[in-house]
Amino acid sequence: MPSEAVTFDQPKHPLHALTTFELRDYRKYLEHAIKGLSPDAPVQALLRRRLDQVLAEEDERERMARA
Numbered sequence: 001m002p003s004e005a006v007t008f009d010q011p012k013h014p015l016h017a018l019t020t021f022e023l024r025d026y027r028k029y030l031e032h033a034i035k036g037l038s039p040d041a042p043v044q045a046l047l048r049r050r051l052d053q054v055l056a057e058e059d060e061r062e063r064m065a066r067a
Contacts, residue, residue, distance in 0.1 A: 015057045023061075027054045 011018055011026050018026065030051040037044050 015053060018057075020061065023054060023057060027051065027058065030054060 011022065030047055034047050
């Protein structure tokens, strides 16, 4: 049974150092990658954790902008 190789790009900088647009683009990239995988793919959990981190960073920025 052939294994499916999955590769994905990491941002060049830590999440907190990304511009708003870079962060948004990385979120979209992760969302697209997750949709393209079967739900039981081993990398699914890793991508979801990274997406959760991106969403948390976006939420924090929004909270700071409102303050």
